[in-house]
Amino acid sequence: MTKIGIPRALLYYHYYPMWQTFFQELGAEVVVSPPTTPAILAEGAARVVADTCLPVKAFLGHVLFLTKKCDRIFIPAIRSMGKNNYSCSKFLGLPDMTRAVIPESPPLLEIDIDNNQGKGNLYRAIYRLGRHFTWNPSKVRQASLAAWQAYLNYRKLMASQGLTPPETIARMAGTPETEHSNHTESAQATIALIGHPYLLYDEYINHRIIHRLEQANSKVLTPEMLTAGELESAVARLAGKAYWSYEEEVVGAGGHYLQSGADGIIGLMAFGCGPDSLIMDTVRRQASRQRTTPFMSLTLEEHTAEAGIVTRLEAFLEMIHRKKKRQAERCE
Secondary structure (H helix, E strand, O other): OOEEEEOOOOOHHHHHHHHHHHHHHOOOEEEEOOOOOHHHHHHHHOOOOOOOOHHHHHHHHHHHHHOOOOOEEEOOEEEEOOOOOEOOHHHHOHHHHHHHHOOOOOOEEOOEEEHHHOHHHHHHHHHHHHOOOOOOHHHHHHHHHHHHHHHHHHHHHHHHHOOOHHHHHHHHOOOOOOOOHHHOOOOOEEEEEEOOHHHHOOOOOOOOHHHHHHHOOEEEEOHHHOOHHHHHHHHHHHHOOOOEOOHHHOHHHHHHHHHOOOOEEEEEEEOOOHHHHHHHHHHHHHHHHHOOOOEEEEEEOOOOOHHHHHHHHHHHHHHHHHHHHHHHHHHO
């Protein structure tokens, strides 16, 4: 049985259930790298120049971990996920970059996704990917339909039950994680955390920010807990039209939570990421205009100190608690 490696980085939290279902339907075994560790990040960072963004360094570290543990590694090239919008360059050239800096990597499984080229181009790309396992187009079609249904179930479960991607992946696999404190009604504050999944759910990179917020008795909301319609509506309201693929994770979620009653919003972005800085600033400016919901952005890179993150979180939560206390006193 062919072993297909999937790095637990970048688009993993977006699409893992879909990818896993597709390959398993075609008779392959899926091998996933473990959560990011200091060694994984350090090994990935050692392969590229210092200016490479943090998520890519982590991704390459995960590829290195999988190098001797699978027959092929799946690395898609995502050019566009919607009409007239585009992905960051790190997604466009990821397979080529991986081959260049990790020559010892096993053969890569690639698929080129560009929705600007129409559905026909996408279907042909899926069939080319499936031919690595079977020449029967019916089997590839069946696997792709099952994969799409797994993705829809994944998104629906997160939006309907307020789950994060790691919780949902575990639940779909039949091994639910321990319930977190953000599911309790005794939370002192509701904090919306916006940003890309590869930052929100990589506990090593973000210094366990969700866990720290929950330990502070805060309910945590994330972009995946919203429906596609809610995200698209907020993007249209704040930006008019999305230019970047995955922009809704920042602008859409931020715009929605600014109006939904969240007590505060925290945005996570990677140091040196141009798209992140532009779209996060859209949310910041909207929060400044409304002056009702406190907003804080945290920039993460490989040298970000845990103490600095903790100090800023404590100060932000203290400000929110004082604000809520003053509001309660006015209502008495």
